[in-house]
Amino acid sequence: MEDNGRTARKRAQILEAARPVFLRNGYVGASMDEVAALASVSKQTVYKHFTDKEQLFTSIIMDTTAQVEGLTKMITATLDDDGDLARDLRALARGFLGAIMEPELLRLRRLVMAEAERFPDLGRTWYERGFERSLKTLAAAFGRLGERGVLRLDDPELAAEHFVGLLLWIPVNKAMFRGGNDLYAEADLDRLAEAAAGAFLRAYASPDTA
Amino acid sequence: MEDNGRTARKRAQILEAARPVFLRNGYVGASMDEVAALASVSKQTVYKHFTDKEQLFTSIIMDTTAQVEGLTKMITATLDDDGDLARDLRALARGFLGAIMEPELLRLRRLVMAEAERFPDLGRTWYERGFERSLKTLAAAFGRLGERGVLRLDDPELAAEHFVGLLLWIPVNKAMFRGGNDLYAEADLDRLAEAAAGAFLRAYASPDTA
Structure with a gap:
């Protein structure tokens, strides 16, 4: 339970950081490095929660x-x-x-x-x-x-x-x-x-x- | 007059070729090389009619x-x-x-x-x-x-x-x-x-x- 809570919070934190990156640069221009930096997590953590840029984009939108x-x-x-x-x-x-x-x-x-x-x-x-x-x-x-x-x-x-x-x-x-x-x-x-x-x-x- | 006619035709020919390139690839993805190739003119000719990609894009839209x-x-x-x-x-x-x-x-x-x-x-x-x-x-x-x-x-x-x-x-x-x-x-x-x-x-x- 504790772990699920942490996972959800981390996921929300990445989405929160990623939204302005995609809004500013569009899909093609959005960089996973920038998302990781803004979310203050490693790039591996981003990929642990979202398998690729397309999945991250889809999650932001949905x-x-x-x-x-x-x-x-x-x-x-x-x-x-x-x-x-x-x-x-x-x-x-x-x-x-x-x-x-x-x-x-x-x-x-x-x-x-x-x-x-x-x-x-x-x-x-x-x-x-x-x-x-x-x-x-x-x-x-x-x-x-x-x-x-x-x-x-x-x-x-x-x-x-x-x-x-x-x-x-x-x-x-x-x-x-x-x-x-x-x-x-x-x-x-x-x-x-x-x-x-x-x-x-x-x-x-x-x-x-x- | 004859020259003006030729200039206008050439311009129209480039615009005609450029439109699908921009529609397919967006502004960032559109390539002036591809426009020149599709219009069957040299890249210099494209730049003679349109000073840069932004001006070509603006002309297509307007x-x-x-x-x-x-x-x-x-x-x-x-x-x-x-x-x-x-x-x-x-x-x-x-x-x-x-x-x-x-x-x-x-x-x-x-x-x-x-x-x-x-x-x-x-x-x-x-x-x-x-x-x-x-x-x-x-x-x-x-x-x-x-x-x-x-x-x-x-x-x-x-x-x-x-x-x-x-x-x-x-x-x-x-x-x-x-x-x-x-x-x-x-x-x-x-x-x-x-x-x-x-x-x-x-x-x-x-x-x-x-």
């Missing part, structure tokens, strides 16, 4: 999908609370936007896309276990609102895709095409969230709701 | 923004023809989707994003002269429909951003995270275009129009 748990809980808690739908959708939109516009996640996203031809399975798996999982949670919550007659929809998954499209296309793509991460102030994100929630409601709220 | 002309003409022609708005929006959505899901453009998009930290100005300029220009054309056309009372909108630019978000977020992002380009059949794109146009109309058509 570890981030754990962050989706927080997002899915927020979706369910916000939309299932029987509150004011317009207010809830705005809050949800703002939370979603804040999570995805987080600077390190944007850089990671860019890195996964950049390597999508080299590691197509990794890109697909990251998308499926990360973004797509929160999309499915959102679709399920919209489905329940549809059954209660609050939203008017035949296809909850399509409605979820439209919600995130209204919300994310503009800010995420602008961010993807620029370096730097100072693109939006908090007030801009508030405004984007409010506009997306409003358009979604006009497209999907039942006439009785609106 | 040359593609010329393709936006076709898209902006289509937007104006489709939305200004006083036809059936629902039908016109579907046609426009389908045209937009077909243009952006073009396999080489998707790979180029991935490459520009991948290099956005190294070349932030290039990424921003490509976005502004390319996608953002078509977005402005779309906003202007929506603005005219707003003035005629066909659409109900305060902010034509926001409406244009919502239209492309509804349409493009899902297919473009799925494509970005996978290698390969066989993600969507024509029928899938038809369905996506129809769904996006429908949701946009529900959110933005005047009650008199719908």
Whole structure:
């Protein structure tokens, strides 16, 4: 048990050190020597935990999908609370936007896309276990609102895709095409969230709701 | 004049050969030797037309923004023809989707994003002269429909951003995270275009129009 704890801590320590190395230099430019130096371990220790650079890279990327748990809980808690739908959708939109516009996640996203031809399975798996999982949670919550007659929809998954499209296309793509991460102030994100929630409601709220 | 023609042809020939080299190997991996060999010119000739690898890369990327002309003409022609708005929006959505899901453009998009930290100005300029220009054309056309009372909108630019978000977020992002380009059949794109146009109309058509 004690040993497992130490192994897990060492592994986390290496991942923590490796993430900025890959984000800064890309997959090809990332050096296992630099990772070992930054993690303050020997190169043998790095290879004991990760058999090669590809496995280390995969672990860095896939570890981030754990962050989706927080997002899915927020979706369910916000939309299932029987509150004011317009207010809830705005809050949800703002939370979603804040999570995805987080600077390190944007850089990671860019890195996964950049390597999508080299590691197509990794890109697909990251998308499926990360973004797509929160999309499915959102679709399920919209489905329940549809059954209660609050939203008017035949296809909850399509409605979820439209919600995130209204919300994310503009800010995420602008961010993807620029370096730097100072693109939006908090007030801009508030405004984007409010506009997306409003358009979604006009497209999907039942006439009785609106 | 004759010389100018020959110079332009030679330049185009080098760009044509260089594009797949950069798309396949990325900026760092692209070799000027390979470009010269594929263009069937000497390396000196490559350097006569493009002072260095960075300038060649910039030219490849920026040359593609010329393709936006076709898209902006289509937007104006489709939305200004006083036809059936629902039908016109579907046609426009389908045209937009077909243009952006073009396999080489998707790979180029991935490459520009991948290099956005190294070349932030290039990424921003490509976005502004390319996608953002078509977005402005779309906003202007929506603005005219707003003035005629066909659409109900305060902010034509926001409406244009919502239209492309509804349409493009899902297919473009799925494509970005996978290698390969066989993600969507024509029928899938038809369905996506129809769904996006429908949701946009529900959110933005005047009650008199719908």
